[in-house]
Amino acid sequence: MTSWKDGPADATALSTYECFDCGTVVEAESNPATCPDCGGELRNRSMPVE
Known part of the structure; x- marks a missing residue:
């Protein structure tokens, strides 16, 4: 397994x-x-939005 910093x-x-x-x-x-509330698209908050 690779370790992160x-x-x-x-x-x-x-x-x-x-x-x-x-x-x-x-x-x-x-x-x-x-x-689960509106059916909209979810994004991972740990990933930056471009």
């Missing part, structure tokens, strides 16, 4: 996702794809 990667760690449309925040192990 701040420690080893944890494949089971929760990521935070945010809905582009309504702003709902969801924590999940993998991308849930759609917002």
